Amino acid sequence: MSSGPEGAGTSAGTSSGTPAGMPGPPHPIFPPLPPSTPSGATPGTPHSITHNLMEQSWYWGDADRSSVSKALSDQPDGSFVVRNASTPGDFTLCVKFEGQVKLLKIVVKDGKCGFNSDSMTHQSVTNLVDFHRKISLNLYNDALNVCLLYPVSVRRNSQNGKPLFKKGHLQQRLVLTAKNDKMEALRAVHLAFERGAKLFDACHQEMEKAEGLYHALNQSIKETELKLRQLVPLATVEREISEEIQTSLSTSEMIKEVFVNNGEFIKESIRRMRAELKELLEKKQELSKITDEIESKKQHAKHRLSELMEVRNAVYDQMDPSLCTRMAQLLDTGGELINSEPMKVTQLLADLELRWTPAQFLMCSSSKENAANALIHARYRIAQLDKAVGLKREPMDGIFLIRASKSY
Numbered sequence: 320m321s322s323g324p325e326g327a328g329t330s331a332g333t334s335s336g337t338p339a340g341m342p343g344p345p346h347p348i349f350p351p352l353p354p355s356t357p358s359g360a361t362p363g364t365p366h367s368i369t370h371n372l373m374e375q376s377w378y379w380g381d382a383d384r385s386s387v388s389k390a391l392s393d394q395p396d397g398s399f400v401v402r403n404a405s406t407p408g409d410f411t412l413c414v415k416f417e418g419q420v421k422l423l424k425i426v427v428k429d430g431k432c433g434f435n436s437d438s439m440t441h442q443s444v445t446n447l448v449d450f451h452r453k454i455s456l457n458l459y460n461d462a463l464n465v466c467l468l469y470p471v472s473v474r475r476n477s478q479n480g481k482p483l484f485k486k487g488h489l490q491q492r493l494v495l496t497a498k499n500d501k502m503e504a505l506r507a508v509h510l511a512f513e514r515g516a517k518l519f520d521a522c523h524q525e526m527e528k529a530e531g532l533y534h535a536l537n538q539s540i541k542e543t544e545l546k547l548r549q550l551v552p553l554a555t556v557e558r559e560i561s562e563e564i565q566t567s568l569s570t571s572e573m574i575k576e577v578f579v580n581n582g583e584f585i586k587e588s589i590r591r592m593r594a595e596l597k598e599l600l601e602k603k604q605e606l607s608k609i610t611d612e613i614e615s616k617k618q619h620a621k622h623r624l625s626e627l628m629e630v631r632n633a634v635y636d637q638m639d640p641s642l643c644t645r646m647a648q649l650l651d652t653g654g655e656l657i658n659s660e661p662m663k664v665t666q667l668l669a670d671l672e673l674r675w676t677p678a679q680f681l682m683c684s685s686s687k688e689n690a691a692n693a694l695i696h697a698r699y700r701i702a703q704l705d706k707a708v709g710l711k712r713e714p715m716d717g718i719f720l721i722r723a724s725k726s727y
Contacts, residue, residue: 372444377401377470387413388420390471393523397468401425401444410444414456416465423456423463434459472516472654505638506653508631513657514669515624521662522617529610536603543596547589554585623669690722 372378379387379402391398391413399414410425410432425432425447431439432447438459441447448467456463561578564570657665697718705712 376472391415391420394471397465398471399467400471416463505634508634509653510657512627512631513653514665515627517657517665518669519620519624522620526613526617529613533606540599543592547592550589557582557585693720694718
């Protein structure tokens with residue numbers, strides 16, 4: 320999967336872009352998905368409660384508390400996820416507020432859910448989340464004056480790169496071949512979003528490593544400075560004693576030589592430690608610059624990810640409700656596709672401008688021969704235009720189209 324500017328591409332579903340006629344400011348969060356048959360539920364939970372739950376990017380299934388806390392640690396206030404609670408059939412809302420991850424249990428009872436037995440007013444978990452996107456949680460907890468603003472996608476949050484759900488909770492993963500422009504546009508912007516998420520995760524991991532090295536370097540500097548503080552006074556005392564011994568007539572030459580050697584050894588030790596300290600301080604300064612660069616790169620990645628999320632959500636909001644199942648499958652597979660993409664390719668494609676002009680490169684025919692003829696004619700037309708304006712150059716490469724697949 321790749322994205323690129325207008326007039327450059329490779330294969331079906333590889334161009335990213337924003338559809339023409341996109342509405343005003345994009346929604347800051349995912350709108351609820353259109354109704355569909357529930358695709359999964361926790362044991363003991365009525366299907367109405369889990370309606371559309373498996374299709375929500377913020378539902379983390381059986382993720383543990385530490386995984387969720389780590390994912391929310393560097394997110395802004397209002398970021399949230401929902402995971403299964405330890406009590407079967409219930410759920411836990413995890414929301415970032417005042418720099419901490421707060422937990423609220425979502426109780427399920429008699430086909431309804433809420434934060435306590437006196438507030439069982441919501442028909443589904445999705446309905447509860449949608450409600451609190453605009454209504455603060457202080458409705459139930461005075462200390463939590465925050466709305467659910469930023470859903471955190473489950474993305475790749477396990478070691479094997481697969482979402483944290485129990486076996487059987489997800490529908491079979493399929494790489495979809497869309498038959499309409501809007502579905503293909505959603506695929507494009509979703510993969511662009513996943514690229515942004517992958518690069519943000521990489522920056523975060525790079526920063527963690529840099530901070531670890533910086534901490535270790537600081538510790539080495541402190542230890543070296545401590546040794547120097549101990550050795551310098553010792554060298555002074557040793558020198559004074561050695562001077563007294565050298566003038567003493569009763570002290571043997573062997574003892575005088577021992578003190579001289581000790582003095583030289585201490586001096587050499589101090590010299591080496593000062594040189595080591597200087598080198599450590601230079602490394603610290605260099606690492607500090609690298610850390611600043613990584614932080615700048617991380618902020619860029621975070622800003623890019625936020626923008627891509629808004630674009631994806633705007634496209635998502637235009638989708639036909641009848642495509643609900645396909646959309647769920649598409650969003651589920653997107654992360655895994657990008658996870659297998661080489662990092663250099665991801666870095667190359669991530670900042671390319673999103674364009675979606677399918678009329679310029681999509682071909683309804685699935686015939687290889689027709690596609691080849693179309694490329695030949697396009698190359699011929701470009702050569703004729705060059706000739707008309709007096710431009711001489713080699714035959715142009717990079718001309719492409721996307722055709723339907725016979726295997727679909």
